[in-house]
Amino acid sequence: MAESESQEGNYENRGNNVQNFKTDMEELLEKMEKLTVQAAWLAYDCVPIHTNPDLHNAMRHLEEAFLMCKEQIEKKWQEVLME
Numbered sequence: 001m002a003e004s005e006s007q008e009g010n011y012e013n014r015g016n017n018v019q020n021f022k023t024d025m026e027e028l029l030e031k032m033e034k035l036t037v038q039a040a041w042l043a044y045d046c047v048p049i050h051t052n053p054d055l056h057n058a059m060r061h062l063e064e065a066f067l068m069c070k071e072q073i074e075k076k077w078q079e080v081l082m083e
Contacts, residue, residue: 048055
């Protein structure tokens with residue numbers, strides 16, 4: 001009788017392990033799908049940059065303008081705080 005209870009416990013343990021394994025695999029599959037989508041969008045975004053050098057220059061100019069604006073806003077904010 002103790003042996004049959006032990007076997008039932010082992011069977012339940014295996015069942016839990018299988019369920020945990022399935023859950024883990026589903027989570028990993030979902031993460032892989034998200035990474036695949038991100039990689040596809042990254043590749044999609046890189047194609048225009050490589051085929052159109054003007055786009056790269058325009059993006060660099062836009063980034064420089066953004067950083068200058070950010071710097072000015074931070075300076076103004078510091079002035080407001082000092083008042």
